[in-house]
C-alpha cells in the first residue's frame with residue numbers, strides 16, 4: 342500500500358538518489374494480447390504473463406534493495422477510486438457511447454457505478470469484452486451485431502510503461518497527452534490517481550493533460566532547471582513548445598532543448614537512444630551520437646519563448662547545463678550489435694544514483710562497456726517485459742529523488 346505520510350514528491354534530475362518510484366506490475370491487461378491485436382496494442386510479441394510478473398517483481402526487489410520506495414499503480418488507482426468523485430469519473434472514463442451505443446452504454450454505466458473500487462480499477466486497466474458485459478434486458482443492435490470477443494472497454498497493456506503517462510518536473514507533475522490511440526485512456530487513470538490519492542492530492546500540475554502530445558519517455562531532466570524533450574513519433578513540436586511554455590510560466594525550468602528524433606518504432610522516445618547514467622554523462626546509441634541536434638528554448642518575458650539552433654545536441658546540452666562537456670559513455674559497439682542492443686533497450690537505463698543504473702541483463706555488451714566506464718549496472722531479466730519495447734527507464738516514473 343502507498344503510505345500517505347512519506348515526504349513530498351519532487352524530481353529535479355535524472356540521477357539524484359531515487360527515493361520513490363511509480364511502477365505498474367503487469368496484470369490481466371497483458372492477457373488480452375493476441376497475434377491479431379498486438380501490433381495495434383504496441384507489443385511486438387505475446388508475453389508469457391506469469392513470467393513477465395516474475396521479472397517485474399524482481400525489478401521491484403532490486404529497487405527496494407537499494408532503499409527505493411516502490412508504489413504500484415494498481416494499488417494507487419484502487420485507493421483513489423475509493424473516493425466517490427473518483428469512482429464516478431472512473432465510470433465516465435470507461436464507458437464510450439460512441440462504441441457501445443446508448444443502450445449498452447447506459448447499462449454498462451449503471452453496472453460499473455455499482456461495483457467496488459477494485460472491480461472498477463480492474464475494468465479500467467484490463468478492459469472488458471462485449472461477452473463480459475453484464476447481460477441486460479432488451480436487445481441492443483450493437484450487442485446483436487458485435488463480435489463477443491471485441492473490446493467494449495479497451496485494455497491498457499502499456500500501463501507497464503509508467504514513464505510515459507506522467508512525469509515529475511520539480512514539485513509538479515505533468516500528465517501526458519499520449520499519442521497512440523492504444524494508450525490515450527491511460528491519461529484518465531493517472532489523472533484520477535494524482536487528483537484523488539491522498540499521497541498526491543496536493544501535487545500541483547505542470548502542463549494540461551489535454552494539450553498537444555507529450556510522452557514522458559521523451560522528457561529528460563538533464564540538470565535542475567534544464568529539460569531535453571524528444572520530438573518524434575510521440576511528442577510533437579507543438580507538445581514540446583507547450584510544455585516549455587508551461588515550465589517557464591511555473592518557473593520550474595530555465596532552458597528546454599527540443600531534440601528531433603527519427604520517427605520510427607525503434608526510436609519512439611528520446612530515452613530509447615539516450616539516458617543519463619551520471620551527473621554529466623549519458624549512454625547513447627552510437628549512431629545517434631553525432632547526428633542528434635537540439636533547438637534551445639528560453640523564456641523571453643511576457644510569456645514568449647526564444648528559440649535558437651539547431652546545434653549539436655551534446656553542445657547545446659552542455660551549454661544549458663553550464664558544464665564543459667556532457668560525457669558520452671562510448672559503448673564502441675559495432676553497428677550490428679549496437680542496433681540489436683538498442684532495440685532491446687540497452688540505452689534505456691534507470692539511474693538509482695549518480696553512476697548506478699538498472700539495465701536489462703541481455704544487453705551484455707552495452708553493460709560491459711558501462712561497467713568499464715565505472716558505472717555500476719544492476720542487471721534485471723526482461724525476456725517477457727521487453728516484448729512491449731521498453732526497458733527499466735520506460736517502466737518507471739520517479740516520484741522522488743534527492744537533490745544532487
Ligand SMILES: NC(=[NH2+])NCCC[C@H](N)C(=O)O
Pocket residue numbers: 382383384499502504505521524557558559609610612613729730731732734735
Ligand atoms: N519510454 C519508453 N521508451 N517507453 C516505451 C513504451 C513502449 C510501448 N509499447 C509504446 O509503444 O508506447
